[in-house]
Structures are given as structure tokens and as C-alpha cells.
Amino acid sequence: xxxxxxxxxxxxxxxxxxxxxxxxxxxxxxxxxxxxxxxxxxxxxxxxxxxxxxxxxxxxxxxxxxxxxxxxxxxxxxxxxxxxxxxxxxxxxxxxxxxxxxxxxxxxxxxxxxxxxxxxxxxxxxxxxxxxxxxxxxxxxxxxxxxxxxxxxxxxxxxxxxxxxxxxxxxxxxxxxxxxxxxxxxxxxxxxxx
Numbered sequence: 001x002x003x004x005x006x007x008x009x010x011x012x013x014x015x016x017x018x019x020x021x022x023x024x025x026x027x028x029x030x031x032x033x034x035x036x037x038x039x040x041x042x043x044x045x046x047x048x049x050x051x052x053x054x055x056x057x058x059x060x061x062x063x064x065x066x067x068x069x070x071x072x073x074x075x076x077x078x079x080x081x082x083x084x085x086x087x088x089x090x091x092x093x094x095x096x097x098x099x100x101x102x103x104x105x106x107x108x109x110x111x112x113x114x115x116x117x118x119x120x121x122x123x124x125x126x127x128x129x130x131x132x133x134x135x136x137x138x139x140x141x142x143x144x145x146x147x148x149x150x151x152x153x154x155x156x157x158x159x160x161x162x163x164x165x166x167x168x169x170x171x172x173x174x175x176x177x178x179x180x181x182x183x184x185x186x187x188x189x190x191x192x193x194x
Contacts, residue, residue, distance in 0.1 A: 045171060046076040051144070053165070053187040060189055062158075063151030066165065070116065070145035071185065073169065080135045080174035083182075084126040085143070087113060090163040092154075097161065110153050111165070114146035126170075135174055143169075164188040 051071030060066065075081065087103035089111045102125045103111050118130035129136060129143075147165060149158070167185040172178060 044078050045081055045173060046078070047171060047182055048074045048076070049169065049183045050074075051185070053147075053185065056187060056189045058189070060149070060163075062149050062154045064148055066147045066149075066187060067145060071143045071167065072140060073143055073182075074140045075136050075138050077136075077138065081171050082129075082132075082134070082174050083136050083169065083171050084122075084128045084132075084179065085119075085167060085169045086126050087111070087165070087167050089165040090161075092157045092161060094157065099164065100166075110150055112146070112148050112150050113144060116142040116145045136171075162188065 049071070050069070052068050053066055054060075054064075054068045073083070088100040089103060091098040091101035091110050103109055103113060104121060104125075105113070115127070119127040120131045122128055122132060128134075129141075144167065147167075149163075165185075165187040169182045169184070170179040171182045172180060
């Protein structure tokens with residue numbers, strides 16, 4: 001009889017522990033599932049972009065305006081966001097064609113870009129509005145209204161050579177470290193090989 005009693009006590013304790021554990025787990029799951037709808041707010045990144053280059057079928061010349069309508073971004077986001085962009089273009093030095101040369105606004109650049117808002121050039125080759133930490137305001141923001149090849153710098157080396165210009169705009173949630181491409185403006189002209 002003593003052995004039966006000593007065996008019953010651990011079994012009863014085990015059953016009581018299982019009952020309390022099940023009650024605790026049920027209460028935790030029930031609490032997790034009972035969150036009211038909409039209690040976690042997630043905002044949206046919402047932009048519209050407008051603007052374009054001149055027709056790529058027209059011949060171009062040094063100093064010609066290559067922006068047909070200004071590049072404008074409208075921020076309708078419901079969360080804080082940031083914006084940056086990178087500009088690459090064809091640069092010809094003597095007989096060397098440098099495709100995807102990064103525009104830095106240096107005196108050696110052959111491209112002239114007129115930003116209509118304040119931008120800061122970063123060490124990572126991106127232009128930040130207006131720096132690397134500022135939140136983009138809600139509403140419309142003009143970005144670029146003029147792009148041209150510098151007539152005082154470019155030479156006849158550009159004649160009969162295809163050129164390209166690319167403006168890539170990226171955005172991100174302010175507290176997120178991953179940038180995503182919003183849009184890309186690509187311009188190509190010249191005499192295609194063929």
C-alpha cells in the first residue's frame with residue numbers, strides 16, 4: 001500500500017502541473033489573439049513623380065537643355081521618409097568613353113545639373129535631400145529643372161558617339177536602413193552601333 005501511495009503522489013502532481021500549464025498557455029494565446037483590430041499602425045510610402053527628358057531622336061549639342069519638363073516628386077506618405085538620388089552619364093575624355101560616370105558637381109564633370117532643391121553629395125556617390133538625416137516633407141518638391149552637357153568643356157569627341165544619362169531616385173522609411181528604387185529616368189541618344 002505504501003508503494004501505491006508513493007506512486008500516486010507524483011502522478012497527481014504531474015496532472016496538476018499539466019492543468020496549470022495548459023491554463024497558462026491558453027491565457028497567453030487568448031491574450032495574443034484578443035488584440036483589437038488596428039492596434040498596430042503601419043504607414044504607407046506613397047509618391048508620384050513627374051518630368052522627362054527631351055526626345056531621344058533629336059540630335060543634341062553642347063549646352064542644349066535635355067530636360068523637357070522638370071523632375072518633380074510629390075510625397076503623400078503617411079510615414080516619415082527620406083530620399084536620395086544618383087546621376088550617371090557618358091563622359092568622353094580624349095578617346096576614352098566612360099559610361100556610367102557618376103555626377104559629383106566637380107569641375108571635371110562634363111554634365112551640368114541644376115537642382116531646384118538643396119541636395120548634399122555623400123561619400124557613397126548619392127545626392128541626399130537636403131542631407132542624410134532630413135525627413136522629406138509631405139507635398140510637392142521640385143528636384144531638377146535643367147540638365148545639359150557643358151559647352152565650355154565638351155569637345156568634338158562627343159560627335160557621332162551615343163551618350164546616356166540616368167537619374168535614379170530612391171526612397172526609404174526614415175527608420176529603415178534599406179533604400180528602394182522609386183523611379184529611374186534614362187536618356188540615350190546618338191548614333192547606335194549597328
